[in-house]
Amino acid sequence: MNDMVKKLKLRQIQDKLFTAIIGIFSIAMLLPLFFILFYIIKNGAAAINWHFITSLPKPVGQTGGISNAIVGTIELIGIASLIAIPLALFTGIYIKEFEKNKLAAAVSSLTDLLQGVPSIVIGIVCYLWIVLPLKSFSLLSGAVALAIMMLPMIIKSTYHSLRLVPESLKEASLALGTPYYRTVIKVMLPAAASGILTGIILSVSRVAGETAPLLFTAFGNPFMNFSIDKPVNSLPLLIFNYATSPFSDWQKQAWGASLILIIMISVLNIISKFMEHKWKTTY
Amino acid sequence: MSRISCKDYRSGSLEEKGSLRIVKETLFRLLLVAAAITSVFIVMGIFVSLLLGSWKSINEFGLNFIWSSTWNPAAKTFGALPFVIGTVSTSFLALLISIPFSFASAIYLSLYLKNGWFSGLLKFSVELLAGIPSIIYGFWGLFVLVPIVRSFEIKLGFIPYGVGILTASVILAVMIIPFASSMAAEVIKLVPQDLKEAGFAMGATRFEVIKNIVIPYAQGGIFSGILLAFGRAFGETMAVTMVIGNSNAIPKNIFSPSNSMASVIANEFTEARGDLYLSSLIEIGLLLFAISFIVNAIGNRIMKKMDVKK
Numbered sequence: 001m002n003d004m005v006k007k008l009k010l011r012q013i014q015d016k017l018f019t020a021i022i023g024i025f026s027i028a029m030l031l032p033l034f035f036i037l038f039y040i041i042k043n044g045a046a047a048i049n050w051h052f053i054t055s056l057p058k059p060v061g062q063t064g065g066i067s068n069a070i071v072g073t074i075e076l077i078g079i080a081s082l083i084a085i086p087l088a089l090f091t092g093i094y095i096k097e098f099e100k101n102k103l104a105a106a107v108s109s110l111t112d113l114l115q116g117v118p119s120i121v122i123g124i125v126c127y128l129w130i131v132l133p134l135k136s137f138s139l140l141s142g143a144v145a146l147a148i149m150m151l152p153m154i155i156k157s158t159y160h161s162l163r164l165v166p167e168s169l170k171e172a173s174l175a176l177g178t179p180y181y182r183t184v185i186k187v188m189l190p191a192a193a194s195g196i197l198t199g200i201i202l203s204v205s206r207v208a209g210e211t212a213p214l215l216f217t218a219f220g221n222p223f224m225n226f227s228i229d230k231p232v233n234s235l236p237l238l239i240f241n242y243a244t245s246p247f248s249d250w251q252k253q254a255w256g257a258s259l260i261l262i263i264m265i266s267v268l269n270i271i272s273k274f275m276e277h278k279w280k281t282t283y
Numbered sequence: 284m285s286r287i288s289c290k291d292y293r294s295g296s297l298e299e300k301g302s303l304r305i306v307k308e309t310l311f312r313l314l315l316v317a318a319a320i321t322s323v324f325i326v327m328g329i330f331v332s333l334l335l336g337s338w339k340s341i342n343e344f345g346l347n348f349i350w351s352s353t354w355n356p357a358a359k360t361f362g363a364l365p366f367v368i369g370t371v372s373t374s375f376l377a378l379l380i381s382i383p384f385s386f387a388s389a390i391y392l393s394l395y396l397k398n399g400w401f402s403g404l405l406k407f408s409v410e411l412l413a414g415i416p417s418i419i420y421g422f423w424g425l426f427v428l429v430p431i432v433r434s435f436e437i438k439l440g441f442i443p444y445g446v447g448i449l450t451a452s453v454i455l456a457v458m459i460i461p462f463a464s465s466m467a468a469e470v471i472k473l474v475p476q477d478l479k480e481a482g483f484a485m486g487a488t489r490f491e492v493i494k495n496i497v498i499p500y501a502q503g504g505i506f507s508g509i510l511l512a513f514g515r516a517f518g519e520t521m522a523v524t525m526v527i528g529n530s531n532a533i534p535k536n537i538f539s540p541s542n543s544m545a546s547v548i549a550n551e552f553t554e555a556r557g558d559l560y561l562s563s564l565i566e567i568g569l570l571l572f573a574i575s576f577i578v579n580a581i582g583n584r585i586m587k588k589m590d591v592k593k
Binding site for chain 2: 021121
C-alpha cells in the first residue's frame with residue numbers, strides 16, 4: 001500500500017512538473033513579441049512626426065519623410081484588390097456551388113497549394129510576366145504579385161462563409177422564382193458578407209507587409225509615383241532599403257516606417273476581428 | 284433576412300423576358316467557370332514560367348545544379364548546394380527551436396486554459412505575432428538579435444559575425460511558432476472529449492492523459508502541422524535575407540554566415556547580368572516552388588483527412 005501511495009505522489013509531482021514546464025514555455029513564447037513591439041514603439045515613436053509622414057525622402061543628412069512609401073503601399077494594395085477580389089470572389093462561389101465538379105476540386109486544392117508558394121517565387125513570376133515585356137519595374141507588376149498572394153485567402157474565406165449559409169435560404173429564393181444569379185448575388189452573398197469581408201481585410205493586412213514579391217516588381221522609388229508603368233515605393237521596401245543601409249539617419253526612419261506599417265496592419269486586423277464578432281449572422 | 288425587398292421583385296426577375304433571363308443565367312455561370320479556370324491557369328502559369336525561365340540552366344548544368352557547390356557568376360558556373368544546405372539547416376534548426384514552444388502553447392491553450400485572461404492574452408499575442416510582417420522580424424533581428432549573438436560568439440571563441448545560420452534560425456523560429464501553435468491547437472481540439480474523460484476516470488493524471496491519449500490520437504495532425512510549418516520556414520525570404528550573412532560558401536558550423544535559396548534570389552536577382560545567371564536564379568525559384576508544392580500537398584492531405592479547418 002505504501003508503495004502505491006509513493007507512486008501516486010510521484011505521478012502527481014510529474015503532472016505538476018509538466019504543467020509548470022508547458023506554462024513556462026508558453027510564457028517564454030510571448031517574450032519575443034514584447035521585445036519586438038517594445039523596440040519598434042520605442043525607436044519608431046522617436047522618428048514619427050508630421051514632417052516624416054508628409055514629405056518625400058531626401059538625401060542622407062537632410063531629414064526626409066516617407067510619404068511616397070505610404071502612398072505607394074496604398075496604391076499597390078488598391079490595384080491588387082481590384083484584381084484579386086472579383087476573381088477570388090467568383091472562384092470561391094464556383095467551388096462552393098459546383099462542389100462535386102472535378103474542376104472545383106482541382107481549383108480548391110490548387111488554391112491550397114498557391115497559399116504555400118514562397119512569396120519570392122511569385123515575385124520572380126511577375127518579373128517574367130510583366131516586368132520583362134514592359135521592360136521596366138512597375139506599379140502594375142507589384143500589384144499583380146500582391147493580387148496573386150491575396151487570391152487563395154479570399155477564395156477560401158468566400159468558400160467557407162458561403163458554406164455556412166443554410167441551403168434552405170437558397171432554396172427559398174429559388175422557389176420564389178428568383179433567377180440563379182440573383183439568388184447568389186442578392187441572397188447568398190449578403191448572407192455570407194461578414195465572413196467574406198473579414199477574409200478580404202485579412203488578406204489585405206497580410207500583403208501589406210509583403211516585401212519579397214515587390215523586390216523585382218515594384219522595385220522602390222525615391223519619388224512619388226502615380227503612373228502604373230513606373231516603379232513605386234512601398235513601406236516594406238523602404239524599411240528593407242533603409243534598414244540595410246549604413247546611415248543611422250535612415251535606420252531611424254526605418255523604425256518609424258515599421259511602426260506605421262505595424263499600426264496599419266493592426267488596425268486592419270482589429271477591424272476584421274470586430275466584423276467577425278459584431279457583424280456575424282448566425283442561422 | 285430582410286434583404287430581398289418587394290422592389291427587387293418588381294424591378295427584377297419576375298418581369299424579365301424568359302430568353303433574356305436564360306442569357307443572364309448562362310453568362311453568370313460562364314463567369315464563374317472563367318474565374319475558376321483563370322485561377323487554375325495562374326498556378327499552372329507559375330510552374331510553366333519558372334520551368335521555361337530556368338530552361339537554360341537546366342540544360343547547362345542538369346542535376347549537377349543541386350550537387351555542385353561553386354556559385355561563381357564571373358566564371359558562369361552555378362551550383363546551388365550552398366543555398367540548399369543553408370535553407371535546410373536554417374529551417375530544421377528553426378523547427379527544433381520552435382517545437383517545444385508551439386507544442387507547449389498549443390496544449391496550454393487547448394487543454395489547460397480554455398478561457399480566462401491569460402489564455403486570452405496568449406491567443407491575442409499569437410495572432411499579433413502572426414500579423415507582424417517578416418521584414419520587421421528581419422529588421423529587429425538585425426539590430427537586436429545580431430549583437431546578442433555576436434557577444435555570445437565572442438564568449439564561445441567563434442568568429443563574431445553575428446549574422447549567420449543560428450541567427451536566421453532563431454528569427455525563423457519566432458516567426459513559425461504562432462503558425463505551428465495554432466495548427467497544433469486545432470488538431471488537439473479534435474481529440475474526442477469522451478476519450479479524455481475515460482482516461483481521467485481510470486485515474487490518470489492530466490500528464491498521462493496527454494501523453495497516452497491526446498498525443499497518440501493527434502499525432503498525424505501534429506506531424507502535418509510540423510510539415511506545414513517547415514514549408515513556411517523553407518520559403519521565408521526577407522527575415523532570413525537580413526540576418527543570414529549572405530555568403531555563398533558552404534557553411535562550416537551554425538555560426539557561419541550563409542545564404543538560403545530564397546535569400547540568394549532576393550539578393551542577386553536584380554543584379555544578375557547574363558541569361559545563364561538569371562536562369563540559374565529562376566531554377567532556384569523552381570526548386571523552392573516544387574518543394575513547397577510537395578510539402579504542402581502532403582500536409583494538406585493529412586489535415587483534410589483529419590477534417591481540420593484552417
